[in-house]
Amino acid sequence: MSRYRVQVQALPAQTFTAQLGVNTLTxxxxxxVRLQVFQVNIRAASGALLxxxxxxxxxxDxxxxxxxxxxxxxxxxTLEGAQPTPDNLGKDNFLVWSDE
Structure with a gap:
């Protein structure tokens, strides 16, 4: 079993590439702002929208x-920790990837 944190920054918008096991995802x-929540899009290395x-x-998850x-x-x-905001993302919470 593999499990590790995926680094995110306390920003209102960001795009990054993460190596999750043998897969690279964007x-x-x-x-x-109106919903007070982050919306997330995830793409495979091929560019296909997951x-x-x-x-x-x-x-x-x-x-x-x-x-x-x-x-x-x-x-x-999965996000672990506090409800995320642009100020606390990656500080009071963190993304955790697991191969389970």
Missing amino acids: IEMQWA TAGRYLLPGV LLAGLYPPSKVNYGSL
């Missing part, structure tokens, strides 16, 4: 229930 986070508009909430179901096992990507 993660886009955008703060939705998920769009998911809310970044504690305990929610951003890679669960991809549709159409992927033949690739991307593992799980």
Whole structure:
């Protein structure tokens, strides 16, 4: 079992590439002011959109229930800690990837 933190910054918008096991994913986070939540888009290395508009909430696996179901096992990507805001993202909480 592998498990590690994915580095994020306390910013209202960011795009970064993360090596998650054998897969490289591009993660886009955008703060939705009216909703007071981050919305997340995730793309495979090929550029294929895996998920769009998911809310970044504690305990929610951003890679669960991809549709159409992927033949690739991307593992799980979950936020642990406090409800994220542009000020506390990556400080009071963190993204954790696991291959389980």
